[in-house]
Amino acid sequence: MTAQLPLRARDLERRGLRDRVYELILEMLLEGDVEPGSRLSIDTLAKQLDVSPTPVREAMVQLERTGLVTREALKGYRVAPPLGREQLSELFDARLMLELEATRLAAPRAQPVLDELRRAHRLHQACADRVVEAMEQGPDVPVRMTQDYFEADGAFHRAIFAAAGNRYLIGMHEDLGAMTHRLRQAVLRGTSDVREAHAEHGRVLAALERGDADAATAAMRAHIEGVRTRSVRDETP
Amino acid sequence: MTAQLPLRARDLERRGLRDRVYELILEMLLEGDVEPGSRLSIDTLAKQLDVSPTPVREAMVQLERTGLVTREALKGYRVAPPLGREQLSELFDARLMLELEATRLAAPRAQPVLDELRRAHRLHQACADRVVEAMEQGPDVPVRMTQDYFEADGAFHRAIFAAAGNRYLIGMHEDLGAMTHRLRQAVLRGTSDVREAHAEHGRVLAALERGDADAATAAMRAHIEGVRTRSVRDETP
DNA sequence: GGACCCCACTTCCTATAGGATTTCCGGAGT
DNA sequence: ACTCCGGAAATCCTATAGGAAGTGGGGTCC
Numbered sequence: 359m360t361a362q363l364p365l366r367a368r369d370l371e372r373r374g375l376r377d378r379v380y381e382l383i384l385e386m387l388l389e390g391d392v393e394p395g396s397r398l399s400i401d402t403l404a405k406q407l408d409v410s411p412t413p414v415r416e417a418m419v420q421l422e423r424t425g426l427v428t429r430e431a432l433k434g435y436r437v438a439p440p441l442g443r444e445q446l447s448e449l450f451d452a453r454l455m456l457e458l459e460a461t462r463l464a465a466p467r468a469q470p471v472l473d474e475l476r477r478a479h480r481l482h483q484a485c486a487d488r489v490v491e492a493m494e495q496g497p498d499v500p501v502r503m504t505q506d507y508f509e510a511d512g513a514f515h516r517a518i519f520a521a522a523g524n525r526y527l528i529g530m531h532e533d534l535g536a537m538t539h540r541l542r543q544a545v546l547r548g549t550s551d552v553r554e555a556h557a558e559h560g561r562v563l564a565a566l567e568r569g570d571a572d573a574a575t576a577a578m579r580a581h582i583e584g585v586r587t588r589s590v591r592d593e594t595p
Numbered sequence: 596m597t598a599q600l601p602l603r604a605r606d607l608e609r610r611g612l613r614d615r616v617y618e619l620i621l622e623m624l625l626e627g628d629v630e631p632g633s634r635l636s637i638d639t640l641a642k643q644l645d646v647s648p649t650p651v652r653e654a655m656v657q658l659e660r661t662g663l664v665t666r667e668a669l670k671g672y673r674v675a676p677p678l679g680r681e682q683l684s685e686l687f688d689a690r691l692m693l694e695l696e697a698t699r700l701a702a703p704r705a706q707p708v709l710d711e712l713r714r715a716h717r718l719h720q721a722c723a724d725r726v727v728e729a730m731e732q733g734p735d736v737p738v739r740m741t742q743d744y745f746e747a748d749g750a751f752h753r754a755i756f757a758a759a760g761n762r763y764l765i766g767m768h769e770d771l772g773a774m775t776h777r778l779r780q781a782v783l784r785g786t787s788d789v790r791e792a793h794a795e796h797g798r799v800l801a802a803l804e805r806g807d808a809d810a811a812t813a814a815m816r817a818h819i820e821g822v823r824t825r826s827v828r829d830e831t832p
Numbered sequence: 833g834g835a836c837c838c839c840a841c842t843t844c845c846t847a848t849a850g851g852a853t854t855t856c857c858g859g860a861g862t
Numbered sequence: 863a864c865t866c867c868g869g870a871a872a873t874c875c876t877a878t879a880g881g882a883a884g885t886g887g888g889g890t891c892c
Contacts, residue, residue, distance in 0.1 A: 374668040375846075376656075399873065410847045411874095412649060419656040431611040432853065434874060445762070451700070452763035459692045525682070526689035530767050612876075636843065647877045648844090669883065671844060 375409055380417040382407060387426050387437065388539055389501070398427060398435040424536035441541065449537055450586045454579065456531055457515065461562070461578040464521035465571035471521040472567060478517050479556075479563055482510040486556050490549045507552070508542050514559055518566075541589065551588050558584055612646055617654040619644060624663050624674065625776055626738070635664060635672040661773035678777065686774055687823045691816065693768055694752065698799065698815040701758035702808035708758045709804060715754050716793075716800055719747040723789045730786050744789070745779050751796055755803075778826065788825050795821050 383403065386392065400418065404411040418435050421427045427435045441449065468475070485507040492499045512535070519528045558581035565574035620640065623629065637655065641648045655672050658664045664672045678686065705712070722744040729736045749772070756765045795818035802811035 374844095377668070397873090400875095401873065410845095412652070412846060415649070415653060415875095416656050419653050423660055431614070432874065434854090448761045448763055451761055452767070455692065455696045455764075463688070524685045524688055526685055526771065527692075530689070530770070533767070533770070534763065611874090634843090637845095638843065647875095649876060652845090669844065671884090 375413040376416045376420075379407060379409060379413045380420050383414075383417055383421060384424075384426070384536075387421075388536070392437050394437050394439045396437050398437060400434070424533065426536050426540075441537070446541070446589065449534065449541065450582065450589075453534055453538065454582045456527060456534070457518075457578050457582055458575050460519045460522040460524075460527055460531070461566075461575045462571060463524060463527075464518050465566060465569065465574045467523065468518075468521050468566045468569070471517055475514065475517050475521075475563055475566065478510065478514040479559060482507075482514055482559060483556055485510045486552045489552055493549050493552075504543075508539065511542070511555065511559075512539075518562075554584060554588070555581070612650040613653045613657075616644060616646060616650045617657050620651075620654055620658060621661075621663070621773070624658075625773070629674050631674050631676045633674050635674060637671070661770070663773050663777075678774070683778070683826065686771065686778065687819065687826075690771055690775065691819045693764060693771070694755075694815050694819055695812050697756045697759040697761075697764055697768070698803075698812045699808060700761060700764075701755050702803060702806065702811045704760065705755075705758050705803045705806070708754055712751065712754050712758075712800055712803065715747065715751040716796060719744075719751055719796060720793055722747045723793050726789055727786045730789075741780075745776065748779070748792065748796075749776075755799075791821060791825070792818070 383398075398418070400411050400414050404414045407414065418427065418429070422429050422435075426438050428438050429435050464471075485503070488503055489499060489507050492503055515531070519531050522528075558577065561577040562574055562581060565571075565577050620635075635655070637648050637651050641651045644651070655664065655666070659666050659672075663675055665675050666672050701708075722740070725740055726736060726744050729740055752768070756768050759765075795814065798814040799811055799818060802808075802814050
């Protein structure tokens, strides 16, 4: 019998360089400190991350899928331009369809994940409280804090998709995830938005606890439309 | 002013090696003559296609997304195993959601693409006729013929998504495209299937011509469920 | 006879190098 | 002042080479 913990620790490292490079670049993009339209040179990135261009190249192919970067053959990659009005509308339509279907499928089989949903909801609340508090203190909200808030928000939705139990729906939701993330960053403006979003989640959760599928989907529709409304309100002041 | 046609002809070639490699491997996989689970060696593929491993590697990352190949870090790529019963069911659920939403969105704005839909429908019919004729002659239907049939079938659906005008829906539909293709190959069994599928398309088209959104979505639902029924009927004889 | 180990082969993964193309910038011409 | 052009630097793209890990087979020991 050999030691098991060292082996498992090694397995965590055993993911190939490509995946780590992918996560690093993704994180960099989601931080939001890169100018849309600016070039993403493969060689430069490789030097910055201290790896060879090949894994960077593979990661970029993967990133292309998320819509965060665009590629022009023989001309390289660029940071994707910000979402236009029309694109935004389409994104909401697509997300509405996905979230409604996921809620519909999840409602009758939500029982096993109710605990997880409640936990995610409480975490969401805690993060929201901190964000609101920081907002009232001053205009500068720490990046870490908003990241946590987004993560908690996303976790709630992911739990619903997990309950729905359809791998293709989950995949589509993940695909939209990066775009949605960019969107959320633009939406987080006032304290009321945070409060409203949390309240809307609460109504979805309550309906799922009652096992009321119709109410749950209706609450989810209200939530997504609420986000849409707040989004366009911020878009054009 | 410089000559324009030569330049445009050159642009067609200007897609980088990666895209061409991707299409070649994709075509190879969709032909269906590769054993599920068999290994896809990068070096071997590179030698077969007479290119270096790098573009092959990029193409494989892209293929991984389609679900046709699976990757295990440091162990290479394999042809994805055939779809299980559960996976099949989830695929149908996801596709049903997409096609219904696309039909719903397309119905009020189908007018400009009706001609294209009718053309696709006629082509579908022509291909169906040829397939039926070949089936009645003998058990062996030429690959080329079935390919054309699938292409015509897919074109009809794509036209609806184009009319829907949501780029994310189109993207999701394309993502499922490869899986759906594998599915269709398994479904094409009897002459009645071909006839039924075409008739179901016809009812969708008729509803769209009348501008009746509810009837169109209902007809589309009937179509997808019809495919599902025929699929599981063939699955377990 | 079965299990274990060692070794050669294959394959993946990464790094480096070179050719082709694009981009950028300064200068000449109109 | 604007346009056009030419060359240099940066960049993409592809090819080749080598180290690291996995895979399979044969031999040996129990």
